[in-house]
Amino acid sequence: MTAPVVGVVGLGEMGMPMLRRLRAADVPVQVFARRPEVVEQAVGVGAVPASSLAELGAASDVAIICVYSDDQVREVALGADGVIAHMRPGTVLVNHTTGRPSTGEALAAAARERDVAMLDCALSGGPPAIEQGTLTLLVGGDADALERVTPVLATYSAPIVRVGDVGDGQKVKLLNNALFGAHVALAAQIEAAAAGLGMDPALVLPALHECSGDSYALAAAIGTGSAATLVEVAGRFIRKDVAVCVEVADELGAELGSVLTVAQEV
Secondary structure, three states, X not given: OOOOOEEEEOOOOOHHHHHHHXXXXXXXXXXXXXXXXXXXXXXXXXXXXXXXXXXXXHHOOEXXXXXXXXXXXXXXXXXXXXXXXXXXXXXXXXXXXXXXXXXXXXXXXXXXXXXXXXXXXXXXXXXXXXXXXXXXXXXXXXXXXXXXXXXXXXXXEEEEEEEEOOOHXXXXXXXXXXXXXXXXXXXXXXXHHHHHOOOOHHHHHHHHHOOOOOOHHHHHHHHHOOHHHHHHHHHHXXXXXXXXXXXXXXXXXXXXXXXXXXXXXX
């Protein structure tokens, strides 16, 4: 059986390690990027550059979008020059970008017009998880479509968890990120409290890591050197996702209480 051609749009912090994992598994990949140095790096690992989003869409059996924001997703995926308008019937669009559920629904509506399946594949984890093939995917969309593309997604993801329909992957991701943001804020506060008690946070955080107060955020803080460093490194991404979570919760009438209150302190 011929391996599916995978198109990748978005070769940033997350997209480039995905590309490396795909190519390490001998998956044929076509990429689109506007910066020549990014294209050169992709070609260096065996990807084929596309001259346009339209060319990438037409060539892809599975098109993966992994850009930064909702606006960028809509820019590359929708419209006459976007990826979806040029995808073939029976192919699958995968969106990894964290954003509003309504964006996934807009992509799914455009995809249906071309008989293209759309999967809302929110991700949890960073570049190291991708490099190790342990990125968690929270998938909203058709179960049969997910089964078809699982061999592709599994080159860089495990586990792959279906959580419902298109949009639901983003909802779970936003809830996760709000909780993670709250945990990061709390870790930073505990670090400051330890210093205020005259203790060395570098000794306190590893001790708490072995106790019932442990969390993924605490482990990440230890890994980066301190909670303050974690906020410095990841804060802008956490704040972006928490802001989207606030907007989505307001739109849908959901009450998230103190989780969002604490998360907004990052």
